[in-house]
Amino acid sequence: MQFKYNNFFKTKHHFKQSYYFSSIKKEPVLKFKTKGLKNSGGRNNLGVITSFHKGGGHKQLYRLINFSLMNDFVGVVMSIEYDPNRTANIAAIYCEEKKQYFYVIAPKGLKKGNFIRSGSQALTRLGHNLTLDKIPLGSFIHNVSYTKLKGTISRAAGAFSQLLEKTATHGIIKVNSGRHLSISLKNKASLGKVSNENFWLKKKRKAGQSRWLNIRPTVRGVAMNPIDHPHGGGEGKSSKKMAPRTPWGKLVKQGSTRKSKKNKFML
DSSP states (O other): OHHHHHHHHHHHHHHHHHHHTTTEESSOSOGGGEEEOOOOTTBOTTSOBOSOSBOOOOOOEEEOBOOOOOSOEEEEEEEEEOOTTSSSOEEEEEETTTTEEEEEEOBTTOOTTOEEEEGGGOOSSTTOEEEGGGSOTTOEEESEESSSSOEEESOSTTOOEEEEEEOSSEEEEEOTTSOEEEEETTSEEEESOBSOTTGGGOOOOSHHHHHHTTBOOOOOGGGSOTTTOTTOOSSSSOOOSSOOBOTTSOBSTTSOSSOOOOOTTBO
16 A cells, blocks of 8 residues: 555656646757857866866757847747756747747746747837837846847846836846846846746755766865865864965955956946
8 A cells, every 4th residue: 555655646746747847848949059068077278176066967058049139020939948058948939030040038928839029029028128218117127238239137047137217328127136237228138037936946856966967076175185275184073273265275254265346337
């Protein structure tokens, strides 16, 4: 009887998983919009490890995403796909007028067969890409551009910004961190919130899942040898009676180890 119950639970769990992912494709529809990625293992051009805890991971194809959407177009959504290189889902778009295919970040609620527009033909609808001066106040937006080149703000799963205020030349948006940014009204953004908002609820069930994601184990400095870390060495579980330092010997409690650049768009 116990075996039957366990078997039923596994079947029910499998049904939930298959139902959730039934509309999301894992294989890329636009294979010519992909390219191979070489895993650096956290090493620079000299072979020295500069970014720790990286290595291994599953082989991945990078999907070329169109973040700019500068030209006017009317496209139809061919599919909603999984992207291993980002937390959000992506949408394959086909523009019949220009005979072009490309990928975009998929907003929440976008479905196969929907139309998205950009430029002068864009409307205030989900997924449409238009300038900030045409977006109503209070709207949720994503893929917001600092400059006219491409969108760089609010691109992760579940992320969004909100247009709070407009002046003659600039608009004030509130990002996920709560900060307010002043951006030109000529810059573009897409309407809606980014898809896959429940990504942060996902738990790793075993250590192997981290290894699939190119994440190697984290080792404490005090567990290393003196040659590997300033905290290393000593007999037994000894703790260095010195201020905490980076692997390169720089102090970490007396300030940042990197030069902080202030965002000139932040209010």
